[in-house]
Amino acid sequence: MxxxxxxxxxxxxxxxxxxxxxxxxxxxxxxxxxxxxxxxxxxxxxxxxxxxxxxxxxxxxxxxxxxxxxxxxxxxxxxxxxxxxxxxxxxxxxxxxxxxxxxxxxxxxxxxxxxxxxxxxxxxxxxxxxxxxxxxxxxxxxxxxxxAVRAGKPPLAVVASRSHNTPETDAYIAGLGKTEIVSVGSSLKFCLLAAAAADVYPRFGRTMEWDTAAGDAVLRAAGGTTVTLDGAPLAYGKRDQPHDSDFANPYFIARGAT
Incomplete structure (x- = not known):
């Protein structure tokens, strides 16, 4: 396949x-x-x-x-x-x-x-x-x-969206302490983590499952994780969501081996 x-x-x-x-x-x-x-x-x-x-x-x-x-x-x-x-x-x-x-x-x-x-x-x-x-x-x-992902060491390299950054993202990054910001578009954000070129990708903005699934698969195969804000793995196939459309994702944090 x-x-x-x-x-x-x-x-x-x-x-x-x-x-x-x-x-x-x-x-x-x-x-x-x-x-x-x-x-x-x-x-x-x-x-x-x-x-x-x-x-x-x-x-x-x-x-x-x-x-x-x-x-x-x-x-x-x-x-x-x-x-x-x-x-x-x-x-x-x-x-x-x-x-x-x-x-x-x-x-x-x-x-x-x-x-x-x-x-x-x-x-x-x-x-x-x-x-x-x-x-x-x-x-x-x-x-x-x-x-494969890397073990992050300060300053963490944080991937931020070029087109879709939000105040919540900025606040999360500020809470990480000293960081280096890497700005890139599309699902390459996941791939930078997977290839040990970055450490954290916080997403406090709207995404759909087709935006994230392939990059998330690459990251998980490389040893990383993608979790929602309550710590659960980001799940796919979400239908009939009471507060959002089918296949819409909640906010999430993708990480390498940090």
Whole structure:
């Protein structure tokens, strides 16, 4: 399955970069978030591949959900797909946007890939470990190396969102003492922790499960954790939430080995 995730992420990345280089119109969904031809094209590629290989496993994908296409039931396992995480970065011609594909089983992100097509880095995680794959300009996978979280030492490197920071996040960071701030977009925040390039990622802002599942899978495979503010592991497959929409996440803290 991880091999399939990697192949589909590379194919989706190729399509995203085609649109990135050519430019294109930006539309806005009902929640005012941006969407582009790249989002939709990448999602079509990923979903076609997943459904062909695993027709019995439901898919929850950002653009389909936005269009009202949601599986009636999820069962024990389902896929979560964000075809272009960091659309704002994409639109603003930055490089830290990603392709996210994850398998969730029993509420846990078990297998995931995060591909950053601009920089040619693909992060992958599954039970047993995580790795970083170098991808060339022709979208061929090359050298691989294992990655794992580090034991944090002061000053902690704290990952903050470039586009979605909040006063609650600032207050949490202030309570950590002396820190170094690393600002990056998309699910790469999880991957920095997984690759021992940062220590803590506090998120006191809205996210959806497709935003986090793939990066969370990579982080957990690398030895890290993602927990809600009450200390419970961040769970997936949340439906019929009394105070929020389906698949919306609560605030959380992702950590390496701190």
């Amino acid at each position: 991880l091999d399939l995730f990697e192949r589909l992420a590379l194919e989706a990345g190729r399509e995203i970069m085609r649109v990135y280089r050519a430019g294109g119109a930006v539309e806005h969904k009902a929640d005012a978030s941006p969407v582009t031809e790249a989002d939709r094209g990448a999602e079509r590629i990923i979903l076609a591949g997943l459904r062909a290989a695993y027709p019995s496993i439901p898919c929850v994908a950002e653009e389909e959900v936005s269009a009202g296409i949601v599986p009636a039931g999820l069962g024990e396992a389902f896929f979560l797909v964000d075809p272009l995480d960091g659309t704002k970065e994409f639109v603003n011609r930055r490089t830290d946007f990603t392709v996210n594909i994850a398998l969730v089983r029993a509420g846990v992100p078990e297998v995931g890939v995060v591909f950053a097509p601009c920089t040619g880095r693909l992060f992958a995680g599954r039970p047993g470990g995580a790795g970083l794959v170098e991808v060339d300009s022709s979208f061929h996978a090359g050298r691989r190396r294992p990655i």
